[in-house]
Amino acid sequence: MSIGHTLLGLLESGPRHGYDLKRTFDEKFGQDRPLHYGQVYSTMSRLLKNGLVEVDGVESEGGPERKRYAITDAGITDVTQWLAQPEKPEPYLQSTLYTKVVLALLTDRSAADLLDAQRSAHLRMMRILTDRKRKGDLADQLICDHALFHLEADLRWLELTAARLDQLAKVVAP
Amino acid sequence: MIPDGSLLAAHDLRKTYGSTPALDGASFSVHPGEVVAVMGPSGSGKSTLLHCLAGIITPDSGTITYAGRELSAMPDAERSALRRSDFGFVFQFGQLVPELTCVENVALPLRLNGVRRKAAERTALEWMERLEVDDLGAQRPGEVSGGQGQRVAVARALAGSPKVIFADEPTGALDSLNGERVMELLTEAARSANVAVVLVTHEARVAAYSDRDVTVRDGRARDLEHAV
Ligand SMILES: Nc1ncnc2c1ncn2[C@@H]1O[C@H](COP(=O)(O)OP(=O)(O)OP(=O)(O)O)[C@@H](O)[C@H]1O
Ligand SMILES: [Mg+2]
Numbered sequence: 001m002s003i004g005h006t007l008l009g010l011l012e013s014g015p016r017h018g019y020d021l022k023r024t025f026d027e028k029f030g031q032d033r034p035l036h037y038g039q040v041y042s043t044m045s046r047l048l049k050n051g052l053v054e055v056d057g058v059e060s061e062g063g064p065e066r067k068r069y070a071i072t073d074a075g076i077t078d079v080t081q082w083l084a085q086p087e088k089p090e091p092y093l094q095s096t097l098y099t100k101v102v103l104a105l106l107t108d109r110s111a112a113d114l115l116d117a118q119r120s121a122h123l124r125m126m127r128i129l130t131d132r133k134r135k136g137d138l139a140d141q142l143i144c145d146h147a148l149f150h151l152e153a154d155l156r157w158l159e160l161t162a163a164r165l166d167q168l169a170k171v172v173a174p
Numbered sequence: 175m176i177p178d179g180s181l182l183a184a185h186d187l188r189k190t191y192g193s194t195p196a197l198d199g200a201s202f203s204v205h206p207g208e209v210v211a212v213m214g215p216s217g218s219g220k221s222t223l224l225h226c227l228a229g230i231i232t233p234d235s236g237t238i239t240y241a242g243r244e245l246s247a248m249p250d251a252e253r254s255a256l257r258r259s260d261f262g263f264v265f266q267f268g269q270l271v272p273e274l275t276c277v278e279n280v281a282l283p284l285r286l287n288g289v290r291r292k293a294a295e296r297t298a299l300e301w302m303e304r305l306e307v308d309d310l311g312a313q314r315p316g317e318v319s320g321g322q323g324q325r326v327a328v329a330r331a332l333a334g335s336p337k338v339i340f341a342d343e344p345t346g347a348l349d350s351l352n353g354e355r356v357m358e359l360l361t362e363a364a365r366s367a368n369v370a371v372v373l374v375t376h377e378a379r380v381a382a383y384s385d386r387d388v389t390v391r392d393g394r395a396r397d398l399e400h401a402v
Binding site: 116119120122127129148155156159163 | 377384
């Protein structure tokens with residue numbers, strides 16, 4: 001995910017402090033991976049340098065200096081372009097899983113056991129996400145569903161590969 | 175041989191159709207109130223296992239124990255009575271009686287167990303309400319959608335207060351949104367009523383509603399969590 005574009009987008013509703021940006025980001029998008037302050041400030045200084053945000057005011061009531069950021073017209077254009085541009089469909093061809101399966105076959109280890117263990121781990125994760133989905137609000141449901149569909153796709157690949165192991169063995173380790 | 179505290183357990187089941195081995199030493203167990211998914215490739219023996227567990231077909235060899243009683247040693251009449259009183263069923267489709275209304279369908283297991291009509295239909299309506307289909311009571315199965323029909327079927331499976339529900343691809347004919355809702359309602363109702371569920375499915379997203387999964391390959395059931 002592009003943190004820069006996301007923070008920019010959050011600024012469209014009005015100027016905010018770095019701390020406020022972090023909190024809103026974590027609340028809406030950062031369930032599993034909240035931002036570090038360092039990430040926020042390095043991102044904001046990059047956006048500032050590129051003219052996508054500007055400093056709207058500085059406060060320093062007693063504590064350290066706090067900058068308030070506002071999005072610029074160039075920033076708005078940037079968000080528009082990001083949203084309009086489809087994400088590159090990743091084929092994940094040389095995935096770790098594929099590498100592990102081939103390596104197991106090459107070294108005479110059990111690729112079937114490896115696939116079974118992976119399948120089991122995937123299903124366990126799917127169970128956790130399903131549970132979270134059941135208890136969560138609509139936002140949780142959509143986030144979990146996205147992860148679930150991806151895990152499901154992996155699982156189907158695992159099953160297909162398990163069914164073709166003999167064939168694959170002949171190809172990679174003749 | 176029988177896992178501690180299990181409600182229903184099968185050991186070393188074998189079943190052959192002609193020269194096709196459908197089950198080849200399958201073992202399985204489910205605890206009260208537990209939801210177990212049975213997964214595996216097409217033709218691996220999932221439905222055969224489920225039918226054996228439910229006493230619908232008799233395995234060539236092996237033992238099935240339900241609540242301390244040996245299922246395979248029971249006289250047919252006793253096994254049928256047990257099926258009516260303790261088991262509920264949900265299949266992919268074609269399980270509702272087309273001539274009866276939905277509420278009569280749901281009330282059917284209760285009626286077969288001797289409950290009077292009024293009381294049976296009252297209980298039936300309560301279950302239909304939980305499955306969000308109480309407004310379909312007067313319709314016949316031919317007049318409701320696939321997803322609604324499946325919810326009616328789940329309500330019927332639960333209405334007779336079974337101890338075990340056998341579900342063979344209960345969401346197989348539904349789109350993913352409806353399928354998931356049916357699974358959510360089925361597992362929620364089953365857990366709150368302490369009903370065990372044996373759920374055959376090839377869909378991981380459906381299996382993810384279970385507490386545990388078992389994989390059947392070439393007629394052998396394998397419990398991955400316990401095998402590792
Ligand atoms: N009544 C029957 N007569 C003959 N062979 C049968 C019968 N029922 C099942 N079989 C065979 O037994 C094997 C296991 O079948 P089963 O229906 O249990 O598979 P399954 O895992 O449920 O498959 P699917 O996912 O396609 O429903 C298959 O080879 C099937 O052809
Ligand atoms: Mg089947």
